[in-house]
Amino acid sequence: MRPAFYSDASAAARVLLSVPHASRRKCAAKMIKKAMKADQFVRRYERLHPKWGNGTLRSVALTCNPTNEPSFDNSDYCQCFEEVLRQLRKVRARAVM
Helix, strand or coil, rough: CCCCCCHHHHHHHHHCCCCCHHHHHHHHHHHHHHHHHHHHHHHHHHCCCCCCCCCCCHHHHHCCHHHHHHHHCCCHHHHHHHHHHHHHHHHHHHCCC
16 A cells, blocks of 8 residues: 555545445455555556556545545544544554564
C-alpha cells in the first residue's frame, strides 16, 4: 500500500460511518487489503488497478461512496477515524517484522 496520509484515513473513516458498528473493523481491514493489492498491481503492471486505483487507501475508499466529512465533534466519526488508524498500525507493525 502507498503511504497513508490524513486524506486516506479521512476517506476510509467516512466510509465506515455508513457501516454497522460491528462490521467496521472488518471493513477497514478489507479496504486496506484492497489498497495493498492495488499497489502491487500498479507496481507490476505500471497502470492503475481497474477497480481500486493507484494503491492508496483513499482511492479504495472513494469507490465505496464515503459520506461528507463531519467535524471531530462527531463522536461516531472519531471512533471510525480511530479504527482506521488502528488497522493502519496493525499493517505497519506486521510489515516491520
